[in-house]
Amino acid sequence: MNIATHPFDALMEITARPAVVFVRGEGSLLWDDSGKRYLDFVQGWAVNCLGHSPPAVAEALAAQSKLLLTPSPAFYNAPSLKLAKALVEQSCFDQVFFANSGAEANEGAIKLARKYGALRKGGAHEIITFEGGFHGRTLATMSASGKKAFEPLFEPKVSGFPKAQWNDIASVKRLISDKTIGVMLEPIQGEAGVWPATDQFLGELRALTKAHRLLLIVDEIQTGMGRTGKLFHYEHAGIEPDIMTLGKGIGGGVPLAALLATEAASCFEHGDQGGTFNGNPLMCAAGLAVLEHVAEPDFLKSVTDAGLYLESELQRISARHGLGEVRGRGLLLALDLKIPIAASVVALAFEDGVLLNAPRPDTLRFMPALNVSRAEIALMIECLDAILAKIGAARRVA
Known part of the structure; x- marks a missing residue:
């Protein structure tokens, strides 16, 4: 058995960290x-x-931890129902699926779009994403990302994510085919260096996707939950997407994420989607405490x-x-x-x-x-x- 010789040695080396705790x-x-x-x-x-x-999050976690940690996602629990209802009331969406991380929420959005394409658009499965985009570190979300450093990693990638140019509606139009089911983007590309989509571009994307019966998917993992001055960034452009993902800020520090969709786009069938800890009452209690503050x-x-x-x-x-x-x-x-x-x-x-x-x-x-x-x-x-x-x-x- 190998014995770690330094307190840091037992953790896998996945990034450079300063030697402080x-x-x-x-x-x-x-x-x-x-x-x-x-x-x-x-x-x-x-x-x-x-x-x-x-304090609001700490108190919510402490109170919920004395009541129920998780009954399993096979059953309803009160905090997840309350948080889902609150998110629906504050947004243009009708249904919510809770997850544990932004990447997992984005993976769910990709699966939902592909399911929609299989059921309602002749098997269309391609999702147009953007150069410079970042959607997570699962195989599918890395494939959807337009981060150059990801290109040589973990081949073969998941296919079906043609890349358009940022803020260039003509480049999106050129990629649309009978295989296309949606367009997915961050309203502000964070990892690429904080490059916002213009409100005009978001409006053009919404009009284009509607004209071609495509889903518009906004990855608001970083921009959502008040980060840009509105509860959700899409509100700045005055549009209503079909699917939105939330993460990061929604839990206020605990692992919580969400996939939101309109009723028309919500087409998962039993067994299509799940997750052992998804929507557990402990994390959803924290999410409720966060939303009550940031939505004011x-x-x-x-x-x-x-x-x-x-x-x-x-x-x-x-x-x-x-x-x-x-x-x-x-x-x-x-x-x-x-x-x-x-x-x-x-x-x-x-x-x-x-x-x-x-x-x-x-x-x-x-x-x-x-x-x-x-x-x-x-x-x-x-x-x-x-x-x-x-x-x-x-x-x-x-």
Whole structure:
């Protein structure tokens, strides 16, 4: 038997991690095992929408854990029924299937679309996705993604995902054939560097898919649950998709995701879809606590206001240091650094006790808690400003 010689050795090496262990979180703050405090503008990649360990979620979990963890998905449970009803009432969809992760929800969306094609469109099965898109790490969702780093991995891929160009409706039209059943996209491509679909493009996609009797599938894993200032991003464009997936923020830090569909698109038959832990009352209780907060109009307005403040401060920093554009919406924003220094900025910020994310070598992404304060934004900007000044000075000397 091999014995791990270091506390980290028992975990599979799947990503580079700093040699610290986080032990506590509260709101926008994290503490490691040495007692060092960090200001978190990543929040688990937009997962902790109410910050770390929000009291509402903690209390909901504690209360539900004393009642029922899971009766199995073969039976109804009260929290899943309440959460499904609340999501339907707040959206344009009619039915909900709960899952444990965004990738699982997207996998379900792909299966639902293919089932729809088999039943109602002569076996059509292709789903048009987009270059730069990211939909998860299952084989099907990696295949649906347009991430270049995925292309050589785990061959052979799942076929049936032709790729269109972002914000280019003509490129979508060229890919439509009698095999096509739908179009799937993130309203904002997060992993690609926070590239929003324009509201006009989303409107054109909705019109095009309706004209060809295709399903429009919006992957709102990252943009949903208030992240862009509306409960769901599709509302900005004034459209109604056929299928939507949610993840990340819906659980406020616990593993919860959802697949929502209109009544017309909901065509699963018994045995087509399932999952041992799907819709369990413990996670759905957390989801209810989150939704009750983020769906409030005043809360959504505060997200918009905080996003505008963060955007203006990033634009000020960009102008000061000769950087590029600020992209995104609400509290999902990116700063174009124009040069590949993002990893260095992230590392220096970590040393200074600020957590940032670099989805691309030349891009920083900002995904703070939706209730982040102006004072916390100002602290992050102060840190980033100092780092950029330091890097700029070093480059001039070099």
